[in-house]
Amino acid sequence: MITTDPFDDDKLREECGVFGIANVDTASAVVALGLHALQHRGQEAAGITSYDGDHFHSHRAMGHVAGNFDRDEIIRALRGHSAIGHVRYSTTGETALRNVQPLFADLSSGGFAVAHNGNISNAEKLRKDLVRRGSIFQSTSDTETVIHLVATSLYSTLIDRFIDALKQLEGAYSFVCLTSEGMIAARDPLGIRPLVMGMLDDAVIFASESVALDVVGAEFIRSVEPGEIIIVRDGKIRSVKPFAATPPRFCIFEHVYFSRPDSIVDGSSVYSVRKAIGAELARENGIAADLVIPVPDSGVPAAIGYAQESGIPFELGIIRSHYVGRTFIQPSDKVRHLGVKLKHNANKALIEGKSVILIDDSIVRGTTSMKIVQMMRDAGATEVHMRIASPPTRNSCFYGVDTPRRENLLASSKDVDQMCAHIGADSLAFVSIDGLYRALGEAARDDKVPQYCDACFSGDYPTPLTDHAKGSDSDQLQLLGEHLV
Known part of the structure; x- marks a missing residue:
């Protein structure tokens, strides 16, 4: 399966x-x-x-x-x-x-x-x-x-x-x-x-x-x-x-991805914050293009904010089916490959001949972004630019979020240019950590006393990690040596 x-x-x-x-x-x-x-x-x-x-x-x-x-x-x-x-x-x-x-x-x-x-x-x-x-x-x-x-x-x-x-x-x-x-x-x-x-x-x-x-x-x-x-x-x-x-130190990723957009968390509308992150992205990393396209569904509010701030039209260039189960039996590699399109498919009539800006909430391993970029190129996009509504995810979370080992996080081993080449995009940019904080109503991140838990971006863990300090996971030991000593 x-x-x-x-x-x-x-x-x-x-x-x-x-x-x-x-x-x-x-x-x-x-x-x-x-x-x-x-x-x-x-x-x-x-x-x-x-x-x-x-x-x-x-x-x-x-x-x-x-x-x-x-x-x-x-x-x-x-x-x-x-x-x-x-x-x-x-x-x-x-x-x-x-x-x-x-x-x-x-x-x-x-x-x-x-x-x-x-x-x-x-x-x-x-x-x-x-x-x-x-x-x-x-x-x-x-x-x-x-x-x-x-x-x-x-x-x-x-x-x-x-x-x-x-x-x-x-x-x-x-x-x-x-x-x-x-x-x-x-x-x-x-x-x-x-x-x-x-x-x-x-x-x-x-x-x-x-x-x-x-x-x-x-x-x-x-x-x-x-x-x-x-x-x-x-x-x-x-x-x-x-x-x-x-x-x-409220988890900042609740605003970026975890919580439903119609929730109020930590006193803020999740939907409004995500739109504000998209606007920050446009101000920090704007680029000329024909369309702004969200990666469904988590990229939608940020893409709306980006489109409104940049003046570039927002369009649903990736269509999601809501009627497909999470798993199915794979009789062959060919069917497995075709299964990729069961839930998401490019809106080819809209994309063909256009330069597009894809908005997603994060890049973890990078495998998703590679598939999305290729999907856009297969649909005839002339340029594919990616903009990410969070800073690079460089560190694992130990507070109740399932993240890969640090060595499997793309941003832990590659800079932005290398990540761009890896996923095959024409350009790649992330919202800055201060831009993320501005979207949450803060002037900037206070490096001495951060207002949120942002350890997945900054490596600044707000509590001791006793079990992981004593564990055998080499990337956890390296992480603790860098950020907790």
Whole structure:
């Protein structure tokens, strides 16, 4: 089986998405709708856990939300007025049902279910310590570490045990937890991963993106603050901030690619930011051409911004089919090659005889860009220029985003001219790091205290990376030696 989409193979994967609701009838049905809206954050697996006041109920499955949570009998079985859910693309742990979240355990204080977006960068060290003390793990997910830390904490109350657990974690996390004492939401002290709070009548909702609130008809209240823990119990909301205040470092790539364009993240409209990035690209790296063409779908807002700023017409020069599955059986190499065009095809009548500017969100390995450039040339384009709505991706992410090893990132070993020759374009340019920050409303990047986590571009990692510093991955060791010493 192979991916039929040549573009999906060369994208950074979207980590995970979480959704939770407390104090509503048929909570699991609302969670299922919310997970549909977050499907773009993880297509590997999905799960929902509910609580009816006496018992917890769970259903977890590989695959999409649709097909697993659109049957009445499944939703009816997930009884209760509170529920949490998760869509997964694995960044740690094998692809297996035992790693599908929410994870659940019976603790001395009662049931405890957790859904997590992010990556705990010292989970391996914590896991070894816990196993040495007698913990028995049921998954290979870094998320399970939190359950064991809560279970083994010496504090008396559940919330104090949870805080004790969080204080031992490094990396990025947004948690939504369901317990017999209520629902808990938490965000790491730097706020690297997103988490928002909303209201649906008397119900409280937490979600990775505001678009999930829109889909269920809820009102956006605010973002969960970096380092904040919110407890919902018996209809009452309590906020706890156990960490020392520190400048936040929200993931800048949420604005570039991960989040849906109709979401509000970190207080900004994703769609508006992406258009502003495109305008910055045009101001920084403008070039004469006949058409501005987005690489669907993530390049569309930036291409609109580029076209508006440059005055060059925006056109859909690549047409995407939305009715093709992700994989199919390959009987031969010839069929495999033809499968590339099942999802995307050049609009030849529009492109032939034209010079074009292609707008994409990023270049990772470069294989995607090579195929797109060749697709344009095969369609008769006289010139093919590429403009990228992010700086060169030179470093791996260790905060919940699946990125290739550093040695497989095209920008880690080639300069822009070499990258241009590699993909076969007539010219190639990226938005500058300061241009990206300007699109987000900042004057420029503050090199002393960066306003965002931009480690994939800058190599400036905002937290320790304990597991990777001790690992055997040579490119990780090299990366840490350059940026953390």
